[in-house]
Amino acid sequence: MKFNLNISITIICLIMGVSVAWQYKSVYNNKKTASIQTVTLEDLKDKLILEKKSNEELRTRYEELEKELNGFEAAKGNIDLYKKNLNAEIEKARIIAGFSTVKGSGIVITIKDTDFGMALQSQHLLQIVNTLKATEARAIAVNDERIIPMTEISDVGNVIIVNGMPIDINEPVKIKVIMESQKRDNAIKTLGYIISELREKNIEVSPEKVEGITIPGVKNSRPSLNNDLLITE
Amino acid sequence: MNRKDKKYIFMFIFIFLGVISTVQFKSILNNTKDKPSIAYEIENLMKELEAEKATGQELKEAIDFSMQKKESIFKTFSSDNDDGVLTAQWEEAKLYAGFTDVKGEGIIITLNDATEKNPIMAELSLLHDEDINRVVNELKRGGAQAISINDERVISATEITCAGPTIRVNRNRYAVPYVIKAIGDPKRMISIFKESEIYTILKWVDIRIDIKEAKEIKIPKYSGNIDNLINGLEVVDQ
Numbered sequence: 341m342k343f344n345l346n347i348s349i350t351i352i353c354l355i356m357g358v359s360v361a362w363q364y365k366s367v368y369n370n371k372k373t374a375s376i377q378t379v380t381l382e383d384l385k386d387k388l389i390l391e392k393k394s395n396e397e398l399r400t401r402y403e404e405l406e407k408e409l410n411g412f413e414a415a416k417g418n419i420d421l422y423k424k425n426l427n428a429e430i431e432k433a434r435i436i437a438g439f440s441t442v443k444g445s446g447i448v449i450t451i452k453d454t455d456f457g458m459a460l461q462s463q464h465l466l467q468i469v470n471t472l473k474a475t476e477a478r479a480i481a482v483n484d485e486r487i488i489p490m491t492e493i494s495d496v497g498n499v500i501i502v503n504g505m506p507i508d509i510n511e512p513v514k515i516k517v518i519m520e521s522q523k524r525d526n527a528i529k530t531l532g533y534i535i536s537e538l539r540e541k542n543i544e545v546s547p548e549k550v551e552g553i554t555i556p557g558v559k560n561s562r563p564s565l566n567n568d569l570l571i572t573e
Numbered sequence: 574m575n576r577k578d579k580k581y582i583f584m585f586i587f588i589f590l591g592v593i594s595t596v597q598f599k600s601i602l603n604n605t606k607d608k609p610s611i612a613y614e615i616e617n618l619m620k621e622l623e624a625e626k627a628t629g630q631e632l633k634e635a636i637d638f639s640m641q642k643k644e645s646i647f648k649t650f651s652s653d654n655d656d657g658v659l660t661a662q663w664e665e666a667k668l669y670a671g672f673t674d675v676k677g678e679g680i681i682i683t684l685n686d687a688t689e690k691n692p693i694m695a696e697l698s699l700l701h702d703e704d705i706n707r708v709v710n711e712l713k714r715g716g717a718q719a720i721s722i723n724d725e726r727v728i729s730a731t732e733i734t735c736a737g738p739t740i741r742v743n744r745n746r747y748a749v750p751y752v753i754k755a756i757g758d759p760k761r762m763i764s765i766f767k768e769s770e771i772y773t774i775l776k777w778v779d780i781r782i783d784i785k786e787a788k789e790i791k792i793p794k795y796s797g798n799i800d801n802l803i804n805g806l807e808v809v810d811q
Contacts, residue, residue: 433666474732492713520805
């Protein structure tokens with residue numbers, strides 16, 4: 341009896357030991373996989389949503405294009421329609437290139453350097469312009485210098501240069517932006533961080549919503565327009 | 574301790590053991606049941622994502638094809654009716670706007686986060702939107718005539734902003750490394766970039782910068798929807 345009892349206790353202890361070890365390991369594993377998996381799962385879901393959204397846009401764009409092409413097909417021989425469409429395409433490209441003078445609602449940002457014109461640097465303007473682009477600005481000009489694809493904003497000594505032209509910082513700098521009117525509040529909010537940062541450096545930045553802003557096209561002589569080194573196929 | 578006491582003790586131990594082993598068994602069963610379901614879900618999502626990406630690629634190709642068709646319709650029309658004057662104007666405007674594939678001599682700059690975390694501020698070892706923006710600005714200063722970031726053409730509306738650990742360029746997200754291509758005079762762009770403040774800063778915090786000159790760099794045209802860039806605008810005749 342006593343021998344039997346010892347054996348059974350040994351067996352019970354063995355089972356218990358194994359199961360405790362097993363349990364411990366499985367809990368450990370679970371914790372590990374759970375943390376990895378929730379990250380990738382959320383990440384994947386986000387990516388999928390983005391991808392779906394972009395596909396939706398692509399599809400609408402494709403359908404619009406097809407409709408347009410069918411319109412051409414139907415209007416074969418209608419010279420006026422072709423001319424109108426082609427001219428519209430040219431105008432679109434000219435707007436983005438910065439050649440056309442454009443008008444619309446937007447914001448005028450006045451930047452006043454109260455530190456005798458010593459505090460304002462080109463990178464502050466660069467930051468503001470980039471923020472405006474991120475908040476869907478349609479056209480931007482710094483003191484009526486239109487921002488085009490290859491526009492640089494830099495300093496030479498104490499002078500700020502835009503499109504190769506010096507900006508007079510003794511007068512307040514005016515940045516004009518055209519954007520859809522419902523997007524203006526968001527743009528001003530997004531600029532808030534830069535505005536408060538510049539205020540500490542004695543630079544007063546005041547954005548103001550304006551209807552009917554006119555932004556001139558880029559002047560012909562600007563070096564940012566050079567494209568003699570580009571080869572098209 | 575008599576025999577009866579011993580029996581009671583054993584009884585309790587066994588009851589306890591029984592409960593524990595049941596709980597244990599059940600929890601393991603649950604776990605093994607759960608695990609494949611999460612893995613399954615991930616696999617499904619991956620497949621779905623792949624499918625969406627493939628659809629996106631197809632749509633892009635279809636759009637490209639339609640655009641070419643549109644272009645050739647216009648070209649035929651223009652050469653039949655006005656000796657190609659209008660299409661020539663169109664091509665010129667597109668070249669300035671960044672809507673044409675271009676190639677030429679230039680440089681390729683590859684930027685990547687530092688290999689080791691900065692001991693003072695970990696943030697400094699990572700690339701930020703402002704760094705990329707300033708590098709691109711230096712290239713423009715150096716006379717670049719066309720620039721792309723990870724093959725996104727830089728046009729007048731191109732934004733470079735942070736989106737979590739990635740940057741957003743032309744509404745698309747990219748992670749490191751950032752490959753910036755620029756067509757222009759290589760010597761001038763390199764010397765202006767290397768003399769710039771941003772180059773010194775990036776070198777100082779051990780950001781990896783690789784600059785290469787290249788004879789023939791290809792820079793693709795802007796791939797987004799042009800119509801989305803002009804709403805809210807009205808052209809003033811002059």
